[in-house]
Amino acid sequence: MNKILLKNAKLGHKLVNIAIENDIIVSIDEVDSKHSEFNDYKVFDALGNTVMPGLVDVHVHFRDPGLTYKETIKTGSYAAAHGGFTTVFAMPNVKPVVDNPQALKNMLSKNSTDSCIKTYQYASISSNLDKSDNTDIAAMAELGAIAFTNDGHGVQTAGVMYKAMLEAKKHNKAIVAHVEDDSLINNGVMNAGQAAEKLGLPGMNSLSESSQLARDLVLAYKTGVHYHVAHISTAESVTLVRIAKSMGVHVTAEVSPHHLLLDDSMISMDNPMMKMNPPLRSPKDRAALIAGLLDGTIDMVATDHAPHSQEEKTGSMLTASFGIVGLETAFSLMYTKFVKSGLVSLNTLLNWMSYKPLKAFDLAINKIEIGAKANLTVMDLNHAYQIDASQFVSKGKNSPFIGEKVFGKTLITISKGNVAYHI
Ligand SMILES: NC(=O)N[C@@H](CC(=O)O)C(=O)O
Ligand SMILES: [Zn+2]
Ligand SMILES: [Zn+2]
Numbered sequence: 001m002n003k004i005l006l007k008n009a010k011l012g013h014k015l016v017n018i019a020i021e022n023d024i025i026v027s028i029d030e031v032d033s034k035h036s037e038f039n040d041y042k043v044f045d046a047l048g049n050t051v052m053p054g055l056v057d058v059h060v061h062f063r064d065p066g067l068t069y070k071e072t073i074k075t076g077s078y079a080a081a082h083g084g085f086t087t088v089f090a091m092p093n094v095k096p097v098v099d100n101p102q103a104l105k106n107m108l109s110k111n112s113t114d115s116c117i118k119t120y121q122y123a124s125i126s127s128n129l130d131k132s133d134n135t136d137i138a139a140m141a142e143l144g145a146i147a148f149t150n151d152g153h154g155v156q157t158a159g160v161m162y163k164a165m166l167e168a169k170k171h172n173k174a175i176v177a178h179v180e181d182d183s184l185i186n187n188g189v190m191n192a193g194q195a196a197e198k199l200g201l202p203g204m205n206s207l208s209e210s211s212q213l214a215r216d217l218v219l220a221y222k223t224g225v226h227y228h229v230a231h232i233s234t235a236e237s238v239t240l241v242r243i244a245k246s247m248g249v250h251v252t253a254e255v256s257p258h259h260l261l262l263d264d265s266m267i268s269m270d271n272p273m274m275k276m277n278p279p280l281r282s283p284k285d286r287a288a289l290i291a292g293l294l295d296g297t298i299d300m301v302a303t304d305h306a307p308h309s310q311e312e313k314t315g316s317m318l319t320a321s322f323g324i325v326g327l328e329t330a331f332s333l334m335y336t337k338f339v340k341s342g343l344v345s346l347n348t349l350l351n352w353m354s355y356k357p358l359k360a361f362d363l364a365i366n367k368i369e370i371g372a373k374a375n376l377t378v379m380d381l382n383h384a385y386q387i388d389a390s391q392f393v394s395k396g397k398n399s400p401f402i403g404e405k406v407f408g409k410t411l412i413t414i415s416k417g418n419v420a421y422h423i
Helices: 071-082 101-114 137-145 158-170 193-198 205-221 233-246 257-261 283-296 331-338 345-360
Strands: 005-012 014-021 024-030 041-046 050-053 056-060 087-091 117-121 147-149 176-177 227-229 250-256 377-388 406-413 418-422
Touching: 005 050, 005 406, 014 227, 024 050, 041 418, 050 345, 056 071, 056 331, 056 345, 071 087, 071 101, 071 158, 071 406, 071 418, 087 377, 087 406, 101 117, 101 227, 137 158, 147 158, 158 205, 176 205, 205 227, 205 233, 233 250, 233 283, 250 345, 257 283, 257 331, 331 345, 331 406
Parallel strands: 005 041, 056 087, 087 117, 147 176, 176 227, 227 250
Antiparallel strands: 005 014, 014 024, 050 377, 377 406, 406 418
8 A cells, every 4th residue: 555644744734644544534633633544654754834735737748659758658757746836737739639439448558657746638629629529529529528629720610619518518528628719829939919010020910819709608518518718818808708707608718827927018029938839918908807717717737848949939939839837836936926026815726726727627636634635745935046947857948937025835745645756
């Protein structure tokens, strides 16, 4: 049997010892209580640091199979554990795309052998993410796809989206949408606006997101499907989700740390690390995202961890790949900017980064109590440091936050009773 004792962990205001057998928390005792039957346990000392429910990220790209020079399930899941995540949802835009039952079967078995944390798998809505033929949602729901998404691309026609929603609803699965109307992108490499004009770079119209979102929300209203908005990025999108929620549409939304913390006014030069999809929007959009997260319109934070090679992220934004890594910086950035600054409590941050992501997808929540699955992480919340790409265990070093001063360092991550990361 796998037996772990996590000693001297701060849980609320108490200092506790947490015993884990296989994947279950079997006891939580105050440190000074006399409990001495832990002889054959593997001991990890939290040294008085805070233990919290494992973080959850519903949006990661692990690039495996097919693009393993960028990331593998091994390196990606280890990066997640290093960031305090016990649970992630992997996107289907690998090679081959997870767009059929056999590809999904292969992914599910690869995730279970290669990932050091709990990894759920998305399957796609249409074949190869671009063709107009719908995938076999019924079969892939049956096999265990967590939900369906064409992330990386918008679903360009209402017909394909409507059909996918009807099928997903029938099988009690969510549709996760990367909302982007290709006809409003104009070969852009950043948000269309003053900043793009100043730099002389082609801009992507933000209506590309909100106009397709408006379409989808009508379809979601009609079909009753759970519709989840990936990486929401514009003020209009937040307003649309707010209205849809008030109408009773089953809609949830995620926002990335970078869209909360950066905007296009901060792109002072042609810098590939500031290139991602959706692009960093205007300061006004960013303010609306923060307001939307604070008032509950936006449900959760998700990283959209998108590793790329160094070559793919050097040179000009005109040619660089879209996307940045996020798993190893998300918690510390959010903790520093939202909790340490006094804006919200640690508990609220954990709602955004653990409780609500699981709740939204009807999964059991991570909690630290006897009988619960051992999905937890120990953080040194007082540890101050500068973000340094050489400390990343991800293959992707493509972060715009290098050099940023943050608080919060992961000491131990336990997922399903396995010690996935420890210092
Ligand atoms: N976010 C990105 O800029 N890139 C993602 C795709 C996506 O999330 O849309 C990728 O797969 O690289
Ligand atoms: Zn996307
Ligand atoms: Zn993505």
